[in-house]
Amino acid sequence: MTASSYPDNRGRWGADDELGTLNLIDDAARARAAEEVRVGRSVSLALPVEPASMLGGPFAPPSPPSPPVQQALLYTGTPPMGMSEVLVVTPHHPALTHIDAVAHMPIDGTVYPGRSLTDAVTSGGVPHGSTTAFAAGIVTRGILLDLAPGDRLRSAHPITSADLAAAAERSGVEVLPGDAVVVRSGWGFSWDAEAQAPGMTVDAVSWMHDRGVSLYGGDVSDSFPPSDPAMPMPMHMVGLARLGMPLIDSVATEELAETCAELGRHAFLLSVAPPRLHGLTGVPVNPQAIF
Numbered sequence: 001m002t003a004s005s006y007p008d009n010r011g012r013w014g015a016d017d018e019l020g021t022l023n024l025i026d027d028a029a030r031a032r033a034a035e036e037v038r039v040g041r042s043v044s045l046a047l048p049v050e051p052a053s054m055l056g057g058p059f060a061p062p063s064p065p066s067p068p069v070q071q072a073l074l075y076t077g078t079p080p081m082g083m084s085e086v087l088v089v090t091p092h093h094p095a096l097t098h099i100d101a102v103a104h105m106p107i108d109g110t111v112y113p114g115r116s117l118t119d120a121v122t123s124g125g126v127p128h129g130s131t132t133a134f135a136a137g138i139v140t141r142g143i144l145l146d147l148a149p150g151d152r153l154r155s156a157h158p159i160t161s162a163d164l165a166a167a168a169e170r171s172g173v174e175v176l177p178g179d180a181v182v183v184r185s186g187w188g189f190s191w192d193a194e195a196q197a198p199g200m201t202v203d204a205v206s207w208m209h210d211r212g213v214s215l216y217g218g219d220v221s222d223s224f225p226p227s228d229p230a231m232p233m234p235m236h237m238v239g240l241a242r243l244g245m246p247l248i249d250s251v252a253t254e255e256l257a258e259t260c261a262e263l264g265r266h267a268f269l270l271s272v273a274p275p276r277l278h279g280l281t282g283v284p285v286n287p288q289a290i291f
Helices: 020-024 027-034 161-171 202-210 234-240 254-263
Strands: 042-044 069-076 082-089 098-100 138-146 180-184 215-218 247-249 267-272 282-284 288-290
Touching: 027 138, 027 267, 042 254, 138 161, 138 215, 138 254, 161 180, 161 202, 180 254, 202 234, 215 267, 234 247
Parallel strands: 138 180, 180 215, 215 247
Antiparallel strands: 042 288, 069 082, 098 247, 098 282, 138 267, 267 288
């Protein structure tokens, strides 16, 4: 597949667009999501994080496993009248559930939808394609695509459209424009370099594009080493940079899969409400699946 044949939304919603595929979430998509709330059950899709102490300095050692969040406690008054802290957060850390803004991944010197990288990302912040686009929060229907129910995919498995289509058929739910997909591969984050996780292919990203997926979340994304050297990071270089599809990386999927199996359905209201921190390329998030 050549670069010109990759799916692409650049220009679809105008030269200044920052929402990307979130434009597909209309009132009908949100109403469809609301219809999935029947029993009031809520499941968090975020990985738990224990902040590490910043004793010895404000930065973690560069070698893994480095902590995604570091904490320095502050005391007010003597004796202490109250306590606070300073946090050093690495938003794109693989052990931290976070959402990528479109400016996170440039291609050919531009970020979605073709804005010059030098204009989009400056020394003073990120004026285009940043987390500002998430300020209103995201509410839409989510669909769990479980690629290996009760198990996990084999190591280094290249995930294709056939894998996603089979999971969608098992779910019994048709993926419609504006829906979000949450993909379970059975692999969680690990520092084990000997066990290579599965990874998405351009074919899988094209499947999402064809169905109008508005938002991706999963316990698997791009793989290293890549499944396709010609396109080493299809979720980021095609899904995010060309389609403008925000990515929720490092999603906790096991409790979600168990709940879907228990309730006998794979669709739910997905609520994503990041902190309103503007001008960043990514931010931690605690997505909620509500049944």
